[in-house]
Amino acid sequence: MHIDSVEIANFRKLRSTRVSFARDKTVFVGANNSGKTSAMVALRYFLVAHERSSFTLNDFTVSHWPSLVAMGASWEKAAAADETLPEPDWDDFLPTLDVWLHVESDEVHYVQKILPTLDWEGGQLGVRLRFEPKDMTELQREYLSARADAENAKKGETISEADKASETIVVSLWPDDLVDFLRRRLARLFVIRAYVLDPTKRQEPEHGTAKPQDLPPDAVALEEDPFRGLIKISEISAQRGFGQEAEVAFDEDEAGAVTDTANARKLSEQLRGYYNLYA
Structure with missing residues (x-):
């Protein structure tokens, strides 16, 4: 059994990237700012237990931040109109690491918890590790509550006559938007969960861009970390x-x-x- 490849999505500048591994050694080579460090950090954050609390908002791909702001604004608009809140759609924004293993048929006892079907007889097995909200509804509730508190505080601000005359008053209370909210609350509201992937739906990269499969709407997370104690990562910092x-x-x-x-x-x-x- 060995790791055939990993696919990293929505992690820093790595929007959708496959990294294939040789059986013996694999060396990352590339220009500065090409994503080598991001790939190594993604492996550590997802696969090393004590590193999983290291995620920050900066690990989300920056180009997705405007969409996150818009999603939060849509929640506020619905709440103000006393309408049903729109269902959060995080799939395009969440950092993920897909680990693809090659497993022989006589090694099935090592991977029984991640078998896609009972008639699996060896070959490719995939697991997605996703950094996602622990509870989507609770996250919405906390965000809207924090925004309401900020708006109410602004209305109650006492402003001196001198400040009013200056016309340069800027009142900024946390949070400004969903991105600002997540910057402080990410570690408490998010967690890494694992999902079994379907080897028959695995696609090859297209023009250098990986094509991770979509999880079905009814996908259920594994109860335990399937890689606990199996993978060791030691990183040599750039010198x-x-x-x-x-x-x-x-x-x-x-x-x-x-x-x-x-x-x-x-x-x-x-x-x-x-x-x-x-x-």
């Missing part, structure tokens, strides 16, 4: 000290080698420290 001109070497805890800030070490020596630690 700018490689080469003979380097002034700062790695400390002993990080690279298994003695730190020498006075004398730069050769690239081969620095990489040997990594090899000894992670081999």
